[in-house]
Amino acid sequence: MNNELIKVLLLEDNQVDLPLVHEMLSESRREKFVLKYVDRLQHALDLLIKEQFDVMLLDLQLPDAYGLSALIGVQTLAPNLPIVVRSEVNDEQLAIDAVHSGAQDYIVRGEESSPLLIKALRYAIERKRSEQSLAYLAHYDPLTDLPNRELFRERLNRAQERTKRSGYMVALMFLDLDHFKDINDTLGHDAGDQLLKFAAQRLKHCVRTEDTIARLGGDEFTIILEQIEHKKDAANIAQKIVDEMSQSFLLNDKDVFVTMSIGIAIYKEGDQTSEELIKHADMALYAAKAKGRSNYQFFEAKMNTLITQRMAMIKNLKLALERNEFILHYQPQVDLSINQLVGVEALLRWQHPEMGLLQPNNFIPLLEETGLIIPVGEWVLHTACQQCRLWREAGFPRVRISVNLSAKQFRQLQLANTVKKTLDETGMDPEHLHLEVTESLLLSNVAETISILNELNDLGVHISLDDFGTGYSSLNYLHRYPFASLKIDQSFVKSITRNSKSAAIISAIISLAHNLGLKVVAEGVEYHEQLPALLNMKCDEAQGYIFGVPLSSATCETMFKNIFNQNSKFYVRKP
Template identity: 40%
Template sequence: MNAKFLHLTSSPRSEHSAVRQLSKFLLPVDEDTTCMEVLRYFLSDAKLYALPVVDKNNIPVGLIDRHVFVEYFTRQYVPEIHGKKPVLNFLKEGLAVTAATAPIIIDEATCIDDVAQMIIGAGMQHMVTGFIVTGDGEYLGVANGHDLLNEITLRKQADLYFLAHFDHLTGLPNRMLFGDRLMQACRDALRNNTLVGLMFVDVDRFKQVNDSLGHGFGDMLLCSISERLKSCARESDTVARLGGDEFAILMDNLKETDDPVVMAQRIVDSMQEPLQISGHSLLITVSIGIAIYPTDDTDVTALLTKADTAMYEAKSSGRNGYRIYAPGLSMYNSAQMSLDTELRSAVRNNEFVLHYQPKVSLNNGQVIGVEALIRWQHPTRGLLSPVHFIPLAEENGVIVEIGNWVLRQACIQHCQWNKAGLPSIHVAVNVSALQFRKMGFIETVKSVFLETGIDPRYIEIELTESTLMQNAAGVLETLNELKAIGVRLSIDDFGTGYSNLNYLKQFPIDCLKIDQSFIRDIDTTPVNESIVRAIVALANSMSMQTIAEGTESQSELDVVKRCLCDVAQGYHYAKPLAPDDFSKWLNSTQKFALPDV
């Protein structure tokens, strides 16, 4: 067997290789080369730790450990006995230790983490002697522990840098790196007499999507939005994720203050194209705030605050748009923080009230139930509708506490109406996704029923489509438990979500509430009538009742009847009424001699 000894020192082979190719030092040998010649080669270079042996086909045969080899042949009696033994016979006869005759051989494509595990598993002596690297089975070189540790260290340092400066989900620069780049861009703008555009981008109603469809879906949504933002930005711009659903865009070296406005409009327009996520086609909007350096401020921290303020102004103005910072804009963020604090104490201070909107049977004109709708009797701002505080309650989690209060108060009110001689009608309460998925929800419902003494069959729980379609198996179990208690179940805003009909037919749903967007102008919009007819047919096929929500005019009511809806609810009959006002209204209609259903 022809063989040669090779020693290789570090030199990069490829950025994509997990190990390094090493430049070669050769000691040509043949079948007559003796162990003493190899020993002299070891002794001549103290830097050599091991020598690999390869055959004439460049296939690794063994790896001679310097420590074992030198120690073995420097004993006093060894030269007399083995001094002239050929090195190949030495290997064949197994006079070397196992570590020398059975080296670790690793393909060059092996990832660095796997290499480290193999070395550790085989014994730490290989950190010194090294391991043989091959490519397509042929010898490439020897990598030692130093190379391995250096490579691991470099990669860990790169990982730490990434974690410190980039968002792990989207791969975008994070708040820290964005702040550094913004600071540098402002310095450059000051020297070059240019402008810097700063944009804050917030995803509208992201909390609702996250709670309804799950955090995994929310993560995919954020990644899709980040790609959409990058596609709108210039190559030189920095798109960053600041945290949660908040993004920022840095535009440097600008000549005109209109450039960020053009970018903002481009982003808003791009969001008109639905995002395709995990089989869902989702239409998302964003709110954008813009501030310009040095026009709006020369202090970077103040500039950030002003961009944030402009973004909240865009949100409060209806979302799906942008606002440019202007002097005099209210510090909406501060007001939001104040509202958050007040909202957390509103339940304890008994500041919420319920109003009730009637539901009327289209078969006989009788009132068959009401929907409980919350209002906030704010100490200084007056009576606030849900649009002013429910989104915030969903963001900060207070919605669970509010939802439990609504259920309890609706039950108490029903019992009070019964004692006053009013008929037993259904009272519907809305349950948020967060409240529905909260551990112990069923126990809370049972506790409220036991506490108030209400008959559960008069309570109707309304859930949105998106709430039901997330984790359908778990949802079905919860719905069945609610039905076992005796409550009615309905799907609110039906037609605006993403119902899976296969799941829908399995759910023990009693009623579909057709979203008011389909009822509005149904008398002049044929497509709305077609949609309502389709929903009614679907409900009938599954033995569900239908409610036309938001019926406001006689002409709309006429079409709703023609579509064979069962129940109507809306301003045509009555707006949401305080409890005493509802009692008066119900008595005045003379339509309350209802059977218990």
């Protein structure tokens, strides 16, 4: 506190003490004390409304207040003001009671010296600051400066109590960032923390100052909206948040798109406990994610059933691997220049014992959330390689097989050793294994990413960049990675004949990729009119429903027999 200007409010009914206190404080060489005097509690309260003080010297025997009531009165109005009780009574129990009631120190009038008084004021200010710092840490999230879980619950309870008196509704929102784990996995935790800060700032812009935004942990946020008259008021704010969050975030000098899902529960006077309200908002959030994310949903009673089903799905997923319920289907990949089958992509399916054959979008997100994607991913790699060996032993000409690597698999230690072990155990020729990685992997820890890709490349496997064009990568730095091919995202291919911009983008990607020595695969080819356009652009390969839906291994063998009995020519499905 060197050279600090400290404003002191002296609340004392004996004006004779004013010059004495002033003289003692003037002896300080470290601080400059500015003293203001009042002789009534009410005068002090009136002054505290108008002015800010750094510390108070408080007498407990006043004309309009006696004992600890004066201390409590000041604290009620100015809870952050440090207080030193200055009493003419040397009473140890009174001193203890005063400190327990919120005073920072207690001194006896007439026994204090200048150093003692100055030290007491310094201590009171420093102690109050420490108390406030501890209180902040106990109630606020240090990363985003938002209220934490504990303060959120306190404010929710107060909001419910106020609703009983006001007649308005309270809307409780549960929010989280969609696929936030992907950001941590690909860009790193520092970028994830930065994203949380940005998200917190955007949320503040979407609500009123009197509303409460809290961070519960991870990427989970809550908002308490008070004085809501109509359900649509909460819906309007939720939509504003969804729209705001759909704008790109700048992380590591790159535009990254991360959306937000929102669940909303409405509280009317006395209809739910705080625990029930929280549970309902959480259920509504799950419903928003189930509907494709980047949307909001209000709680409905039927959601209890949906959550129960989701938990059952997770339980069954944990057992699916050991029960051999996962299967692979294989989608043809065709060389467009010679109309010949050159490979298949292995695609995961779940043969659920009750729900039948499930597509990846029904369970892959749950595999990611639970971490099961790692053992299941290893199973996919091993099963695909083993199937390729079985086809070779059956006498079919060799075709390559493509396997997708998730971000979590890619960031595993010893990934190259896992792949090598799989190749050795299955007898798979590494030249016929293509490993597909997504663009988002290129965003984080470039040196580590290049090292992992080089280790895989050294094994002799081919590495393909999947879903190219979805907003992350640049062809300008693809030469730094050992890719053999890239796959154009199907969103571009879908509109190649209807949208000139999509066609121009595809043409540019193919041209630049060829200059880098990369082959180009078009995904999602479904219509005959797309083929001439891709051929004119000299696209190397394609896959999609026009060539065939993903097939079981047995159906694949039938396809192989038909194709290879016809000089390996591949005939597209008739329109």
